Amino acid sequence: MALIVQKYGGTSVGSPDRIKNVARRVAKFKAQGHDLVVVVSAMSGETNRLIALAKEIQSQPDPRELDVIVSTGEQVTIGLLAMALKEQGVDAVSYTGGQVKILTDSAHTKARIQHIDDANMRADLNAGKVVIVAGFQGVDAQGNITTLGRGGSDTSGVALAAALKADECQIYTDVDGVYTTDPRVVPEARKLKTITFEEMLELASLGSKILQIRSVEFAGKYNVKLRVLSSFQEEGEGTLITFEEDSTVEKPVISGIAFNRDEARINVIGVPDKPGIAYQILGPVADANIDVDMIIQNVGQDGTTDFSFTVPKGEYPRALKVLEEVKKHVGAREVSGDDKICKVSIVGVGMRSHVGVASTMFRTLAEEGINIQMISTSEIKISVVLDEKYLELAVRVLHKAFGLEQAA
Ligand code: ASP
Ligand code: MG
Numbered sequence: 001m002a003l004i005v006q007k008y009g010g011t012s013v014g015s016p017d018r019i020k021n022v023a024r025r026v027a028k029f030k031a032q033g034h035d036l037v038v039v040v041s042a043m044s045g046e047t048n049r050l051i052a053l054a055k056e057i058q059s060q061p062d063p064r065e066l067d068v069i070v071s072t073g074e075q076v077t078i079g080l081l082a083m084a085l086k087e088q089g090v091d092a093v094s095y096t097g098g099q100v101k102i103l104t105d106s107a108h109t110k111a112r113i114q115h116i117d118d119a120n121m122r123a124d125l126n127a128g129k130v131v132i133v134a135g136f137q138g139v140d141a142q143g144n145i146t147t148l149g150r151g152g153s154d155t156s157g158v159a160l161a162a163a164l165k166a167d168e169c170q171i172y173t174d175v176d177g178v179y180t181t182d183p184r185v186v187p188e189a190r191k192l193k194t195i196t197f198e199e200m201l202e203l204a205s206l207g208s209k210i211l212q213i214r215s216v217e218f219a220g221k222y223n224v225k226l227r228v229l230s231s232f233q234e235e236g237e238g239t240l241i242t243f244e245e246d247s248t249v250e251k252p253v254i255s256g257i258a259f260n261r262d263e264a265r266i267n268v269i270g271v272p273d274k275p276g277i278a279y280q281i282l283g284p285v286a287d288a289n290i291d292v293d294m295i296i297q298n299v300g301q302d303g304t305t306d307f308s309f310t311v312p313k314g315e316y317p318r319a320l321k322v323l324e325e326v327k328k329h330v331g332a333r334e335v336s337g338d339d340k341i342c343k344v345s346i347v348g349v350g351m352r353s354h355v356g357v358a359s360t361m362f363r364t365l366a367e368e369g370i371n372i373q374m375i376s377t378s379e380i381k382i383s384v385v386l387d388e389k390y391l392e393l394a395v396r397v398l399h400k401a402f403g404l405e406q407a408a
Helices: 016-031 046-057 063-070 072-087 119-126 153-163 197-206 213-221 277-287 313-330 349-353 357-367 388-401
Strands: 003-008 035-040 092-095 102-104 113-116 130-134 137-139 145-147 168-173 194-196 226-230 239-242 256-260 263-272 293-297 304-312 334-338 341-347 374-378 381-387
Touching: 003 016, 003 153, 016 035, 016 072, 035 072, 035 119, 035 153, 046 063, 046 072, 063 072, 063 145, 072 092, 072 130, 092 119, 102 153, 113 153, 119 130, 130 153, 153 168, 153 213, 194 197, 197 213, 197 239, 197 256, 197 341, 197 381, 213 226, 256 388, 263 277, 263 313, 263 341, 277 293, 277 304, 277 313, 293 374, 304 313, 313 334, 341 388, 357 381, 357 388, 381 388
Parallel strands: 003 035, 003 168, 035 130, 092 130, 102 137, 168 226, 194 239
Antiparallel strands: 102 113, 137 145, 226 239, 256 341, 263 304, 263 334, 293 304, 341 381, 374 381
C-alpha cells in the first residue's frame, strides 16, 4: 500500500466522460489499497477561455482579479471529479488550493509555493477518502487567491507529493511518456523508460511541453519519484524520471532532441569592444522584461565586436525597438535580426563521457546543406539555431544519426 499523488491534465478531464474515466482509474488504485491524492487541471480550453473573457473587460487584466477568475477552472473540475467518484461508490472530498492551504508568495499569475499544510488532507486520507485538490492555485498570506503560471498544475502535483512524502507522483497526460523527440515530426521516435532529472529539465526548458519546468525542478530538489503516463491507456509504465546515480544501465549518449520555433535572433553589429558593453546592450533588454537566451559575442577586431542573442518571438518587435535606442547610445553600426528561425537541441547526460558528439551533430547537418546560425552548449546539451524551414529535416536526420530509433 502506497501514498500516490496523481495529476490529471486538461485533456484528461476535458469532458464529463473523461472525468468519469479518471474516476474509474482512481477507484481502481483505491481498490488496490492505496491512499490517493488527485490533483486536476481545468478542463481543456477553459483557462484560455477565462483569460480571453477577462481581456474583454480589461485588456491588461488586473493580476489579482485575473487569478480570482482563472482559478475557477480548476474549482469546477475538483467538484466534478469528487461527484464522479461518489457515483462510483468511492468517498472523496474536494479542496481548493486555499482550503488545503497551499501557501504561496503574492506574485499573482506566477506565484511560488512556500508551504503546504497537510493536516486536513491527512485526516481525510486516514478516514479512507480520496482527496482531490485543485491544481494551479494557492493562497497568499493575506488570503488572496494566487495562481502558479500556465501549466502550473504539474507543480501543484509535485509540491503536494513532496509535502505528503508520497511514494510516487504520477502525471497523467495525453501522451504515454517522454519520447526521444516529438512523434509528429519523427514517427520512429521512441518512448523512454527512464530519463534523468537533468535531461528532463533541459528538455522542458528547450521546448518540450510535457512538464512545467518548475515541477521538474521541484521534484529534483525534493527527491520526488516522478512518472509521466497516459490517461488514455489502461496499462503502461510511462516514463520514470530518475536521478542519474540511481541508474545502473549505461546511458545512451543522446536521450532526446528538443526543438522550438518560439525564438527570434537579434544581431548587434560593430559595437565598440570595451568593458561594460554587454551590460549596456543587454541591461536595457532585461529592464524591458524581455528574456534573453543564447548570447554570443565574437572576438573583437579593429576595436569593434558583434553580439548575437535570441529573444522570445513575441518580444521580437519590442526588443528591436529597445535596441535601436541602445544602438545610438553605444555607437553600434547596425541592429538586425530574423524571426524565421528555430532552435534544435540534442540532450543527453552521456555527452559528459563521450567525445565527438558535437562533430557528429555538425557533420549530419552539413551533409543536408543546413546552415548553422548560432551554437550554444552546456555539459549535457548542444543547441543550434537554424532557418525555420529546416526544422523537421534537422530533427529527422539527427534522430537517425544518433540511433535514437533503436531500443536502448
Ligand atoms: N489550467 C492551467 C493552465 O492551463 C494550469 C494547468 O493546466 O496546469 O495553464
Ligand atoms: Mg499541462
